[in-house]
Amino acid sequence: MALLILLLCFHSLYMGHSLNQEGLYLQRVKFGFDDPDGAFTTWKDGDDSPCNWVGVTCDSATQSVNSLDLSSANIAGPFPSILCRLRSLTFLSLYNNSINSSLPKDLSECQSLEHLDLAQNLLIGELPSTIADLPNLKHLDLAGNNFSGAIPASFGGFRRLEVLSLVENLLDGEVRAFLGNISTLKQLNLSYNPFSPGQVPPELGNLTNLETLWLTQCNLVGPIPDSLGRLRRLTDLDLALNSLNGPIPSSFTELTSVVQIELYNNSLTGELPAFGWSNMTALRLLDASMNGLTGTIPDELCSLPLESLNLYENQFEGNLPETVAKSPNLYELRLFRNRLTGYLPRDLGKNSLLLWVDVSSNQFSGEIPVGLCENGVLEELLIIHNSFSGEIPASLGECRSLTRLRLGNNKFSGEVPAAIWGLPRVYLLELSENSFSGEIAKTIAGASNLSALILSRNKFSGDIPEEIGWLENLMEFTGSDNHFTGSLPASIVKLDQLGTLDLHNNGLSGEFPIGIHSWKKLNELNLADNEFSGNIPDEIGALSVLNYLDLSGNQFSGKIPLGLQNLKLNQLNLSNNWLSGDIPPSYANEIYKDSFLGNPGLCGDIAGLCESADGHKNLGYVWLLRSIFIIAGLVLIVGVAWFYWKYRNFKRAKREIDTSKWTLMSFHKLSFNEFEILDCLDEDNVIGSGSSGRVYKAVLSNGEVVAVKKLWGGTKIVDESGDVEKGQIQDDGFEAEVETLGKIRHKNIVKLWCCCTTWDCRLLVYEYMPNGSLGDLLHSNKSGSLDWPTRVKIALDAAEGLSYLHHDCVPPIVHRDVKSNNILLGGDFGARVADFGVAKAVDAIGKGTKSMSVIAGSCGYIAPEYAYTLRVNEKSDIYSFGVVILELVTGRLPVDPEFGEKDLVKWVCTTLDQKGLDHVLDPKLDSCFKDELRKVLNIGLLCTNPLPINRPSMRRVVKMLQSVEAENHPSIAHKDGKLTPYYSEDASDQGSVA
Template sequence: MQSDSHFYLNPLLFFLLLLLSPLNLCLNQEGIYLQRAKFGFDDPNGVLSGWNPRDETPCNWYGVVCDPTASVITLDLSSSNISGPFPSIVCRIKNLSFVSLYDNFINSTLPDDLATCHSLEHLDLAQNYLTGALPTKLADLPNLKYLDLTGNNFSGSIPESFGTFQKLEVLSLVENLMEGTIPSFLGNVSTLKQLNLSYNPFSPGRIPPELGNLTNLQVLWLTETNLVGEIPDSLGRLSRLIDLDLAYNSLTGSIPGSITELTSAVQLELYNNSFTGELPSAGWAKMTSLRRLDASMNQLTGVIPAELCSLPLESLNLYQNQFRGELPVEIADSPNLYELRLFENQVSGELPQNLGKISPLRWIDVSNNGFSGRIPENLCFKGMLEELLMIKNSFSGGIPSTLASCTSLQRVRLRNNKFSGEVPAGFWSLQRVSLLELASNSFSGGIAKSIAGASNLSQLVLSENNFSGTIPQEIGLLENLMVFSGYHNNFSGSLPSSIVNLGQLVKFDVHDNGLSGKIPNGIHSWEKLNELNLANNDFSGAIPDEIGSLALLNYLDLSGNQFYGNIPIGLQNLKLNRLNLSNNRLTGDIPPLYAEEMYKDSFFGNPGLCGDIAGLCNGSGGIKNIGYVWLLRSIFILSGLLLIVGLVWFSSKYRKFKEAERSVDRSKWTIMSFHKLVFGEDEILDALDEDNVIGSGSSGKVYKVVLSNGEAVAVKKLWGHSKLQNDGEDVEKGSLKSDGFDAEVETLGKIRHKNIVKLWCCCTNRECKLLVYEYMPNGSLHDLLHSTKSGLLDWPKRFKIVLDSAEGISYLHHDCVPPIVHRDVKSNNILLDSEFGARVADFGVAKVVEASGKVVQSMSVIAGSCGYIAPEYAHTLRVNEKSDIYSFGVVILELVTGKLPVDPEFGEKDLVKWVCFTLDQKGIDHIIDPKLDSCFKDEICKVLNIGLHCTSPLPINRPSMRRVVKMLQEISPGNQPTTAGKEGKLTPYYYEDASDQGSVA
């Protein structure tokens, strides 16, 4: 209370000082108003320190502009880092016509007395923290022409008074929290030239036909505003419209012919709706101004109109539709065409042979169509082509020699076509190419020595062709090469010794060739190698001991060769998901770690190998050559071991019997299944012993149970009482004896999603409760990320985990009816399958969102884990989807930094505060996990930015999980934007095929 009094007394003191000091009598009245405005701001950077009250006028002050009579007409404090409420005192400045406080921290609500700014023509309050409803009296400003409130937290419906603006030309409410539907009364503001309502959570509604009355409108952006229904024909009356964006909605029906009446249109963005039918064939010829059209990600059919392709287009995006027929040859006559994306349609025929001859083509993607014929010779005629993507078509012939001199090329993907002939020598040496994919064609010849010039090459994919000859020594000069895939070819000779210089190599796959010789010495330099496949060649010699030092290797296939000698004992150091050494000439003992039945298929076809695996070391194996003395000695040893094992077995069985006798009567178990089961409760119960425990937490123990069919499941046995932990792991989970079990069953029993862990069934009796899940072989993200195995998680895998987890949580928030709040999102509860696909798990504290609103009832205790709990949740105990989003943001920061959410290294800070502080003081390089390759820095920074967005202190500023998923998809590693984005808008990216997701491209 005392501080409030102080705040209101200070202006009075200020005026007393002005009256008493003769030095201040010179400042005019407008300067006094501005001084009072300054007093209401927090100005940490001191940008207003030069506002000197001893000046006669404020005309030389920062951000202030006066007219010739020394009257203030402009106040521009954009990007000044100031905070505080809007200074309505400035409305007393009689001639003030321009106010911009863009990109600051202006907060609170916007006062109604702003309507007293009678001279105001331009008001820009974008990118601030304003909240509450839009002031109804804004429309009373008689001269207002420009109103930009983008990027705030305004909520409620657009006031009806907004249909009465007298002179308004620009209205922008992008990225707020506007509710209701887009109102029809906006069609009354006949002076409007720009209307931008994009990225607001409006209720589902149609485009008001009344917007067709805005005949002066030039820009109409309604991106992601929950639009449904058809585009009204009335929009065809907007004869001056140059930019129409209706993307990311649920619009249906066909694209009306009236759209082609927009003769002034420069850009039409209609992508990601549910449009059906054909593009209107008539009328395009009238749209002589159209430069950019994006109608992608719809359900459009028919042919691509020739009239459309006759326009002077710059960008044409029709991908992911159902277009058929041929691409009109007129497209080649577009003098400014830089982007052509038609992937995932049914377009056939040949590409126009003059395509690129007069167009500055940069990006062309016609993947997944039925195109045939040869690659046009002139695609790079202007020397600007960066991406050439032609996956899964029927193109034939060779690569044109003209492309061998296309030095601008960066990504080439020609997989799954009918190309043939030799690759031009110059094509191998293109310096800027990072991805060269020629797989699944009929190319012949060898890899030219000129490949030494491809200094930026990171992926070389040549598999399933007819390449021959040796792999040249020059391959070792490609210091950025991460993937070499050359399987199913006719390569011969030895591997070049220089290949050990490829220190960035992640995957090397040359199986099914005619390669021979030994594995070169020095492969210990392949520190990042994840997959090595040399199967079905003619390699010989001993398997190098160095392989055992490749810490990240998890796929090793040397089968079908002539390797001899012992298996290196060092292979036991590896964490292999696949091992295959079969059909060689290996001898000696199998290393103990692999002398298990599960590895039986890994060693067949090596008669000299011996190990305790059925089918090996018998018959022709090696026993017939073993001496009787050794045999007798083995019998005695085995007898002793059997006696010991028998005693241990008896003791274990007796202990289990006593435990079962004390706790459980199996005849009283009840099983509730949620999927078709191939096992019974006996098979589960028999395996619940300490040897099978793989985890223990606040809610119970988790067992790995291998079923009789060889598959595995995970079984959670809940504690019989709530277990409190004060060590910072789980703060409190409530009564897990009943509530946790019921919540988990209630939630997972009805969920079907690829990124939510699958609950097979639950088993209960009066004393015990079991939950049976699918088994995740790579465990939890927390255990993998914060252990010595963290090197397994390169950036593509981490990005895949982020995206998978986001899709799972988005499903809970947006697709479940009613929505579900997880309440304990953390890296421990993100499980990883064998391919590092992520599943969200542990729903013991999940809650259903009430039908009446987004907020879940207040909880009696905090559910969650230290470092992941949203600030408002910790203080109010009120949870909604925004609490999960904060926790997910912390998981993102974990993956980017490799650090724990709470760590003594941070002092009193948590990970979120540490990241913000370090980013500000030291920069991004001190944030990113040093284990991550710097070539992914751009994508990592973008994902980090999403994480910071998710962990905003104000819940209202956190994006929805659906929005998070879209943002992640748009920055997917290896993908480029389809269009140059406009300010405040997101630009879509494309997964060219499933293999591109998470790739190192």
Template sequence: MPSHLSLLLLSLFSFYFLSTLSLNPEVDYLYQIKLTFDDPDNVLASWTANDTSPCHWYGVSCDPITKLVTSLDLSDSNLFGEFPMLACKLPHLKSISLYNNSINSTLSEQVGSCGSLEYLNLAQNLLTGMLPAGLSRIGGLKVLDLSGNNFSGDIPASFGEFRSLEAISLVENLLNGVVPGFLGNIWSLKQLNLSYNPFLPGRIPPEFGNLTNLEVLWLTGCNLMGEIPDSLGRLSNLIDLDLAINNLRGAVPSSLTELTRVVQIELYNNSLSGELPRFGWGNMKALRLLDASMNELTGTIPDELCELPLESLNLYENDLQGSVPVGIAKSVNLYELRLFGNRFTGELPRDLGKNSPMLWMDVSNNEFSGELPGSLCEKGVFEELLVISNKFSGEIPVGLAKCRSLTRVRLGYNRFSGEVPEGFWGLPHVYFLELAGNSFSGAIAKTIAGASNLSSLSIFKNNFSGSLPEEIGFLENLKDFAGSNNWFSGSLPASIVNLGQLERLDLHNNVFSGKLPSEIHSWKKMNELNLANNDFSGRIPEEIGSLSGLNYLDLSGNKFSGAIPSGLQNLKLNQFNLSSNRLSGDIPALYAKKMYRSSFLGNPKLCGEIDGLCDGRARAKNIGYLWMIRSIFILAGLVLIVGIAWFYWRYMNFKKVKSAIDKSKWTLMSFHKLGFSEYEILGALDEDNVIGTGASGKVYKVVLSNGDAVAVKKLWGGSKLVDENVDVEKGAPIHNDGFEAEIETLGKIRHKNIVRLWCCCTTRDCKLLVYEYMPNGSLGDLLHSNKSGLLDWLTRYKIAMDAAEGLSYLHHDCVPPIVHRDVKSNNILLDEDFGARVADFGLAKTVDAIGKGSNSMSVIAGSCGYIAPEYAYTLRVNEKSDTYSFGVVILELVTGRLPVDPEFGEKDLVKWVCTTLDQKGIDHVLDPKLDSCFKEEICKLLNVGLLCTSPLPINRPSMRRVVKLLQEIGGFEGQMKSVNKDGKLTPYYYEDASDQGSVA
């Protein structure tokens, strides 16, 4: 008996011992959680069932003493699946973070059983449905972040019962109730963020004034209306107040000046009116940023406000009137002053910049007068000075001539006078210098040789005189030189032909003389040449005909003589004027047409078949030769026969020559394994095979011997001219050498939704790009033609999905990331199954090439209707610019309309959609060709398009996020409540700290 008892006890002890080694319930729960997730990146590989402890697993943290799980952090792990309710069974779990995954479905009410949680972060996922009321049962919860999901409906009343909650963020969801006042009962709150939700119109709850512990209040884009309640002045601990992008009206309450700890106040893009509070600003010693832009404020800026140590004062696009108080110059930390687009008058403070390290100042489009302060660059860090369209006078301060940190200077359309200081011409980092529309005098100093970074020099409509210095030829980066309407004289310096990057040279209405240099063939990128109304003489250089990109040529009002160069017939000119010169001889055949008559007037010795250009008396002298007319008629038949025979011989000879191309002249660079040679391509470049002609060249369809087809792009002269790309600061077309960009980009990347570049063939004078052939052409051509009926809803959705995945690959999977810069429907090609490929990378740039995050470009690149709004003023570009352009493509797919259309008036498609939605409702926006049974899904896609085209880059999603949103539409699982009771679509917004672009 004792032996049996001993054996039983030993067995029980062994079972208990083995159980403690292999059966840890936390291991079991977490392993079961792993099985519920789809884990394509295998980040949970360390989670194995036979472990005795999970404390060393990825994303798991334990108490160092008890070895019990206290934290689960699986952020950015690319996990798919539902919220793991089993985690609530871990009794000591205090923190769960599943930030930026693909957690989907709804969030169960049972989440309230996670009683030990203090921190819950489910931001940037795909959760839908109502917010679970049971969350308030987690008594110790301090942080709740559910931003970046698709929660809809009202905020549950139970949320007012939290007693320990310190931070709640519901930003960028689809909450469509009202902003509830019961959130003012959570006295423990320090951060309240409800931004970017399509709430019903409502007021700011005055109960929020009870949140005396609140440090951050973000109500951006919450459809708020009415006045700002005085009760907000009771938030004595508030640091950040953001009420921007709403419909708030009335005056800014004086109670806001009682926020003594506040650092920044953002009230921009509302309808606030009246004057700013006159007193109380002196109490706000911590205030660094006040942005009240895009309102209807009036009056002057209070003196007390100007005496604060502000870092940024943004009051632009208001109706403010009056002068800027001298007190603004006392701001110790003021480094950015933006007051453009108001009605300010008076002078700028004389000591502006003396006590603060000014970096950037824009007071454009006001009524300022007086001289510029000489102390702007006192601290030596001043970078951008923009004072366009004011009434400033006097000379440029000498201090600015020593400001070597300056990068962008725009003093245009003022009343400045006097000579420009010598040092000012040669500032080494200035890339944009505009002095146009003033009364400056004197000559361009030789010190301009030091302006090595100068890209645009705009000095027209002044009183400059003297000759251009030879040193201007040292500006190897100069693309635009506009010096018209001055008093420049003498010959053009010989060095001017060294400006190989020059795209526009406009020197009309001066008194230049002498001959044009014959070496101008080096201006390969020249687009506009305007030398009208000067005293140039001699012959027009034949070399002008070699400038293949030239489309604007005006040499009128000079003293050019001799014959018109026949080489001009090689050009594709949109503007052509040689009138009022001394030209003689015959007009080249291409231009001997009535439409060009005005281009040749005022040249008495010039003759051609255009009525009015030949002197009638000369005809009388030729009467003796009338007998030749009879001979011409007699020989007409013979000439016709000989001509046909000659043409046939020339054509056959041309075919032979082309087929016998010297192999040594061609260079082939392949990017994939090829089943053809370059000679098979070259032999098929006939006019019969042309399928498209554009600004960059011709595109041919070539059917290979194996039956496959390829598309061949033959670039004009090896250079790409992008006639749709507009430099908004100049209003002129730009050039871009797209060949290198195409092969640099497409030669390296591989993706099913990026058009495949098979190879390129080059000679000194010809460049060919060979792509996979896309039978259905471009989305733009198909969508906006009579064949648009082929694009039903499912096809359009598939196209949007494919294109989004292609752009997401460029932005997130390429190292370094690639910005396309010309996303549009014509650059999305369709294969035989309407699968989409992103194409045309002639403008593409890597992020490293344009600066991490964003950078200022010298000119605008892109196509009209697709260009993001931040381009127009800041010239800053990043991935969010592509997102905007893709959003326009989505709007095209949903509406069936062009990005720009005369029907829109001065609006583009984005503004037309927003206006029509607001005034007429959703049915007036959707393409009637789309089946109405898919209306809900179409509205969801439209909502994504509006999200992508948000005016602020920070509010646009990344393309990776766009793909997730589109995937949800494809599954028809989301609850993106986009149509309200009035039948109007309410756009929702986006903000993600991990996904921000630079804000203009």
């Protein structure tokens, strides 16, 4: 009996401290989620109440739960409908998690809910029509999920809704007129959904309380309705990236509260209306670029307190209003490719902190405003292809913040101020096609960051200063068609990064400087039409990446170096010199005839050569040469046997290499040494060759297989614009690849076992990927082995590898050359991201971008903003990965003659619009996957958005692909509500950058 009483007392004590009913509901929520980061650690069932739990807020009077905020908690699982039993719950946010499955069809129990935020999750299915029945709902954010189907008609019946955001889903159907019935709306955001083609509903003009209207990339067609002019409270209007046509409505002059209008990438025509926004406090951006707008830029527009004015690639004409110079917040002015005339405003730059000015490809004239850099922050001044004249103002030489100065194709004259030559941060100085005169000042020694010096087609004169050899970063020196005299400075051989040296058509003289073998990265050498003399040095044959050589029209004498045969030249011209002797055998044929004309002393088996001064052939000299060749041939035959005998000992000779010459740096525990690797570097083992080196398959003594990349001197970089910034030679990638891959441990990044180096040979040893690269497999006759589930798996693997680089490495790593050929496939088609030769670590401070002095990447994959601004961040990789996704869906190359002037991205967009989805998809893929193909195609188009800010993060891309993969494999996609990969993971390969 006593024991029973004791047990009852303990039970009574326990019941006195039990969790209340709302706490029990929340415990069920907790147990329904996967919680790898311990977000629910404080949710203890021994508490009286949940009011002190992280994320939970209670009413101070009733102690009822009225708010639950679990944003960015990294939880996963289905939506917990039991939350609707919290009768006082008014605020619910599960933003940025992995909430999956679909929303319950009946949410009517959540009667008190005012704020519902489920953005950036993995929700699928149709939007529940019953959400509109919630009587108190004011804020609904479902952005960044995978909802599909049309917007329910019931959404026109919201009673108190102020914010509706459905951005970046998979919604179809048209943007419907019933949305104009939600009279309480202040924000309507439907951007980035694959809606069916349709017009902007005129009924949206009834939303007189609307402050924000975002309909970016919603497949809108037709004209912009005049009714939008009734939205007097509108501050932000975005109709960009659609197919709207016709003029900008004149009713827009009535938008007296508007702060930002974005209309770019449409087909609008006509003139800008005479804006009358007298009450405007700020205009952050008016970007009407890439339409067909005409007329003049209204003075009323430029009198506003602008921050950024982007009207590029239209047909605006007339003068730029002087009032634009009065905007105190103006930091960006981009007006390139219009028809603007007149002078730049006299006070431009005096009243604002201007960073970037680009007015290229217009018809501006006059002089550069003196105060353009008065505040000392100007970074870029691009005014190429205009009619500017006069001299460069001396004040610009004090602008030490400048990084790019492009003044080419104008009518400038006079001498360049000495300070301009020595600007310390400028990496691109382009003065070509003007009438500049004077000499290159010795102050150029201070231009320590200069990468490209482009001076062609001017009137520069005098000697090239010795200080030019101090520019250790110089990759291009183009000074053709000037009046330079004297010899090349001896210091010029110190430019070991030099890729292009073009000084043709000057008055230069003297001999080649000693030591040109240091130009290991020289790709183009053009000294034609000067007065150079002496011998062509034998060292020229050691310039292994040289493919353009023009020394014509000089006074070179002596023999042609036999070492030229070592080069792989696309262009060779030694004509009109005083060369003599034999033409090297590799070039002694008719196709090279024009390369040697005008050298009376040259001989070879080419008709027209070996002519004497009177025009007759010197037959005796020819027979003498032929006799010598016959004797040499006999000697060669005798020597072949000796060479063959020496070749048999080649393997043994390699083993006798002095071990002190090799340095091996390992990043994992190795079961082999460098000599096993060297033994496998035979031509029979070559499995690939690319821009950075040759790749060998090495089968080791223990049966293990590795891939060995042998790097060569350098690689050519793609032209930026084709007519101004020529290709450069960049670093061969060894240091970048070792520095990047040596630190990384991830299952979807190719594993670097070790590197081996000597002074003239560098090897990288990787894990071997038996199925080669995705590009080679996808675009070959073996592409049939890549069915749709396999392609989704490859895309997801590669996305996880890039997501690791962008989000888990400190600092983030930008690959900069993402393409299908740099995604390697294992035996089970597991994908690894490879080739980090141009990768960069990007500082996350500030804007998170880093300017590169040259373009790295591959044609068809380069993001549009990277090619033009040279600013690189993670969004550049995301664009390139989007192209890879489009390759997987379409089966087509990123650049194809069939596309004409388009690339794959533009071809897909055009074909979708004109012919529909079926004409885009790879015909090799099973049509039963059409719905999944459409969704992945949408992901690719999101990634290739022209605006970087609108591209999803790689983490977000991974979530979207996981959702599609789950649909391909529903039987294994869910485990406790969390997506589970269907391939194995090796935990030993996980980790972060050291």
